[in-house]
Amino acid sequence: xxxxxxxxxxxxxxxxxxxxxxxxxxxxxxxxxxxxxxxxxxxxxxxxxxxxxxxxxxxxxxxxxxxxxxxxxxxxxxxxxxxxxxxxxxxxxxxxxxxxxxxxxxxxxxxxxxxxxxxxxxxxxxxxxxxxxxxxxxxxxxxxxxxxxxxxxxxxxxxxxxxxxxxxxxxxxxxxxxxxxxxxxxxxxxxxxxxxxxxxxxxxxxxxxxxxxxxxxxxxxxxxxxxxxxxxxxxxxxxxxxxxxxxxxxxxxxxxxxxxxxxxxxxxxxxxxxxxxxxxxxxxxxxxxxxxxxxxxxxxxxxxxxxxxxxxxxxxxxxxxxxxxxxxxxxxxxxxxxxxxxxxxxxxxxxxxx
Numbered sequence: 001x002x003x004x005x006x007x008x009x010x011x012x013x014x015x016x017x018x019x020x021x022x023x024x025x026x027x028x029x030x031x032x033x034x035x036x037x038x039x040x041x042x043x044x045x046x047x048x049x050x051x052x053x054x055x056x057x058x059x060x061x062x063x064x065x066x067x068x069x070x071x072x073x074x075x076x077x078x079x080x081x082x083x084x085x086x087x088x089x090x091x092x093x094x095x096x097x098x099x100x101x102x103x104x105x106x107x108x109x110x111x112x113x114x115x116x117x118x119x120x121x122x123x124x125x126x127x128x129x130x131x132x133x134x135x136x137x138x139x140x141x142x143x144x145x146x147x148x149x150x151x152x153x154x155x156x157x158x159x160x161x162x163x164x165x166x167x168x169x170x171x172x173x174x175x176x177x178x179x180x181x182x183x184x185x186x187x188x189x190x191x192x193x194x195x196x197x198x199x200x201x202x203x204x205x206x207x208x209x210x211x212x213x214x215x216x217x218x219x220x221x222x223x224x225x226x227x228x229x230x231x232x233x234x235x236x237x238x239x240x241x242x243x244x245x246x247x248x249x250x251x252x253x254x255x256x257x258x259x260x261x262x263x264x265x266x267x268x269x270x271x272x273x274x275x276x277x278x279x280x281x282x283x284x285x286x287x288x289x290x291x292x293x294x295x296x297x298x299x300x301x302x303x304x305x306x307x308x309x310x311x312x313x314x315x316x317x318x319x320x321x322x323x324x325x326x327x328x329x330x331x332x333x334x335x336x337x338x339x340x341x342x343x344x345x346x347x348x349x350x351x352x353x354x
Contacts, residue, residue, distance in 0.1 A: 022063045024080075024327070031059040039327035042113040043320050065114055081116045082106075082322060083127075083136040087145055090121045096238075097294055098264065098311050102142055102163060105315025113323055126150060131158040138322045145206045159325035161318040164208045165335045173325060174335040175318045179216050179291065182307040182342035186289050187220035189305075190259050193350045195287060199232040199250045199257035201243055201267050210235070213263040213291045232257050236267060243270025244277075251278055251286070258351035259287035265294070268301040283349035293343075304347045309340045
């Protein structure tokens, strides 16, 4: 049953419909629900019933909630704005399908909740100071780096969510992909059809995204009794051009790998270009796997076996978690893990005889 909706605000606080002074608390009071319920309802959180969501949205519209987030923030100690911090350049971010999918999911939920989005690239200022300045009510950090002291400073001081999380910094809400099982399936398939010299091309060494996938790769090999060869592991800056250079170096070794596992589609795209430059066919001469691909049509690495990860849902989940924290909800006890699947596609075949 939807909550009982007050047709008027409490007598002690008269509201002008459309006033910039209307806050989340005002909507909660008028709707006779908790602030956390309002936040979740406006974020289309599936934990809130459809009837309650509609009732809360009706009250929010009637009161004119969130017509001017910055003005309300300056007046009331913090704008209804979420800062999304990205430790990469704007040029790289807007050329990356993964970042765009994350931002799409984040902005969809924030828009429904009446929040504005503040993007910050290569942020040098302290994240805590960004929050204390009144510019935002919370922070989402995308593709955070290992050992980032600005991230560690957020703990228990600012409503924040990391994508992905860092086990070395507990106490901060995070969204991760559960890649262990799909990566194990991919590696098992490679091993079953005879591959033993399997190379890995990942991202930057301080990237949590890279570390998670490299760890899953090494663990899968270890579980199968196959030792990972450090000479077959390469790192990149997550661009196809650098991935192509690393792949060329691996594929021209005296004993080259018969399969390459890449941490994502952009890197797989570079590896595919390197193979084609050497006249190698995929999968006849080289098997290729991507450990992170977006669902749906794959423009960057079509036909390549991949672990499919829904980055848009990761962004939406992070927004819901953050809005819950902003509303006073308790921090999650553990990282939020999103499922992934393995699509074998058509890029796996037994090793070619050399």
